[in-house]
Amino acid sequence: xxxxxxxxxxxxxxxxxxxxxxxxxxxxxxxxxxxxxxxxxxxxxxxxxxxxxxxxxxxxxxxxxxxxxxxxxxxxxxxxxxxxxxxxxxxxxxxxxxxxxxxxxxxxxxxxxxxxxxxxxxxxxxxxxxxxxxxxxxxxxxxxxxxxxxxxxxxxxxxxxxxxxxxxxxxxxxxxxxxxxxxxxxxxxxxxxxxxxxxxxxxxxxxxxxxxxxxxxxxxxxxxxxxxxxxxxxxxxxxxxxxxxxxxxxxxxxxxxxxxxxxxxxxxxxxxxxxxxxxxxxxxxxxxxxxxxxxxxxxxxxxxxxxxx
Amino acid sequence: xxxxxxxxxxxxxxxxxxxxxxxxxxxxxxxxxxxxxxxxxxxxxxxxxxxxxxxxxxxxxxxxxxxxxxxxxxxxxxxxxxxxxxxxxxxxxxxxxxxxxxxxxxxxxxxxxxxxxxxxxxxxxxxxxxxxxxxxxxxxxxxxxxxxxxxxxxxxxxxxxxxxxxxxxxxxxxxxxxxxxxxxxxxxxxxxxxxxxxxxxxxxxxxxxxxxxxxxxxxxxxxxxxxxxxxxxxxxxxxxxxxxxxxxx
Numbered sequence: 001x002x003x004x005x006x007x008x009x010x011x012x013x014x015x016x017x018x019x020x021x022x023x024x025x026x027x028x029x030x031x032x033x034x035x036x037x038x039x040x041x042x043x044x045x046x047x048x049x050x051x052x053x054x055x056x057x058x059x060x061x062x063x064x065x066x067x068x069x070x071x072x073x074x075x076x077x078x079x080x081x082x083x084x085x086x087x088x089x090x091x092x093x094x095x096x097x098x099x100x101x102x103x104x105x106x107x108x109x110x111x112x113x114x115x116x117x118x119x120x121x122x123x124x125x126x127x128x129x130x131x132x133x134x135x136x137x138x139x140x141x142x143x144x145x146x147x148x149x150x151x152x153x154x155x156x157x158x159x160x161x162x163x164x165x166x167x168x169x170x171x172x173x174x175x176x177x178x179x180x181x182x183x184x185x186x187x188x189x190x191x192x193x194x195x196x197x198x199x200x201x202x203x204x205x206x207x208x209x210x211x212x213x214x215x216x217x218x219x220x221x222x223x224x225x226x227x228x229x230x231x232x233x234x235x236x237x238x239x240x241x242x243x244x245x246x247x248x249x250x251x252x253x254x255x256x257x258x259x260x261x262x263x264x265x266x267x268x269x270x271x272x273x274x275x276x277x278x279x280x281x282x283x284x285x286x287x288x289x290x291x292x293x294x295x296x297x298x299x300x301x302x303x304x305x306x307x308x309x
Numbered sequence: 310x311x312x313x314x315x316x317x318x319x320x321x322x323x324x325x326x327x328x329x330x331x332x333x334x335x336x337x338x339x340x341x342x343x344x345x346x347x348x349x350x351x352x353x354x355x356x357x358x359x360x361x362x363x364x365x366x367x368x369x370x371x372x373x374x375x376x377x378x379x380x381x382x383x384x385x386x387x388x389x390x391x392x393x394x395x396x397x398x399x400x401x402x403x404x405x406x407x408x409x410x411x412x413x414x415x416x417x418x419x420x421x422x423x424x425x426x427x428x429x430x431x432x433x434x435x436x437x438x439x440x441x442x443x444x445x446x447x448x449x450x451x452x453x454x455x456x457x458x459x460x461x462x463x464x465x466x467x468x469x470x471x472x473x474x475x476x477x478x479x480x481x482x483x484x485x486x487x488x489x490x491x492x493x494x495x496x497x498x499x500x501x502x503x504x505x506x507x508x509x510x511x512x513x514x515x516x517x518x519x520x521x522x523x524x525x526x527x528x529x530x531x532x533x534x535x536x537x538x539x540x541x542x543x544x545x546x547x548x549x550x551x552x553x554x555x556x557x558x
Binding site for chain 2: 096098108129135220228245273282290
């Protein structure tokens with residue numbers, strides 16, 4: 001059995017999400033190759049070749065793949081997929097964009113955001129915002145799978161020496177073009193890979209008050225997140241959102257401030273190792289999942305916490 | 310331009326869904342059903358395009374049992390012009406839904422198809438992209454803004470770490486994210502008017518699509534429960550616990 005892992009990368013380096021997907025592929029026990037599609041992506045390819053247990057790194061280096069346009073990359077993956085039993089990708093926004101196109105081109109189902117491999121054809125995945133875990137069995141000979149990255153610890157990044165093979169195939173569907181991007185610039189770690197996350201909810205009352213989280217985040221080296229309620233209220237941008245329809249995080253420490261704990265939010269953070277909740281409502285559902293709950297007015301508790309860290 | 314918008318009947322987002330005791334499926338007896346929230350955003354965007362004079366006709370399509378006509382009527386009450394139901398039984402996988410929608414696209418030749426990015430039941434996030442591949446159309450997924458610019462469509466997308474803008478040739482597919490718009494409420498007169506709007510029903514056989522499943526749901530179960538911890542008295546105790554007991558800071 002053979003598995004192709006689709007690399008998530010920024011051309012110069014490999015994103016940790018790729019290593020989470022490799023870890024899931026290793027559970028399946030197949031031979032693993034990695035596909036790096038990008039432009040000037042030699043750095044990412046070299047990083048992929050250093051992942052232990054990888055046989056080959058296939059590199060498609062062309063301007064057509066520069067911005068991971070799904071119309072182009074899906075054609076490439078569907079072609080390369082011919083030689084593999086499993087196509088596995090991390091459930092990042094790029095791969096969520098591309099992989100269903102691949103599955104449709106191959107006329108197979110996609111199994112989205114698996115959290116567990118039960119056997120070669122059977123997987124577990126959360127449905128209904130994580131209220132229910134479904135076990136699904138695939139009858140497809142070729143399986144297209146995305147992996148919820150928080151369900152798998154990253155595979156080691158160093159120590160391997162896979163061969164690197166260049167792919168000549170250039171697929172430019174000519175249907176779409178990259179115009180631009182606005183990447184949130186921050187000195188803080190990325191939400192999905194941070195060891196500590198501190199999130200604010202509706203209890204923060206407005207966007208200005210999110211500054212109360214800054215000092216604590218700086219002291220802890222934490223990323224700042226938010227509940228959907230805070231995003232919907234316009235306190236912070238959508239890329240802060242932790243939850244079923246936002247980002248799924250599982251840091252060592254998650255501090256929920258002024259967050260009631262709607263199921264949609266819990267789905268995005270309940271796999272964190274340690275959860276702290278600060279809320280003035282002692283009946284808030286967030287306390288049912290918190291390891292340490294502090295019933296307090298956040299406007300008093302946050303400055304005190306910052307001072308005492 | 311003609312705009313096709315897909316809507317799905319799902320459990321209302323306020324309902325806390327549970328697995329049946331025998332683990333065969335989720336218990337959907339007597340629960341409130343509604344239009345999928347992302348689909349509602351899709352309908353709203355299509356109607357706004359019509360109000361802006363860009364869309365000439367908005368067609369709402371749903372794949373499902375007869376009951377999904379209720380959600381099509383909701384879309385019609387929100388401003389869609391006519392409806393199409395593709396009548397299916399039981400659960401239908403995203404790939405099959407995409408094939409059925411592809412057949413409707415061939416029939417109606419829309420310039421734009423708007424779908425929700427995912428449904429809040431299966432949480433698959435697949436159908437729009439699959440339709441894109443089958444119809445050989447470009448896609449702007451997880452859209453937070455769309456702008457029609459001649460024969461192109463500019464889509465701003467919510468991606469990891471920020472926003473990305475792409476330019477798509479028309480016809481194109483858009484899947485909606487939360488911030489694309491805030492859907493309106495249907496007014497009573499519009500709900501009444503919606504009852505008289507045209508609603509055509511097709512079977513998968515009419516469309517030449519075979520409904521085969523590639524996946525079997527073996528069982529469903531509740532997620533592992535996380536045990537509630539302790540309440541700390543004050544910030545001092547919290548910091549102490551995090552340092553000395555949990556050892557995470």
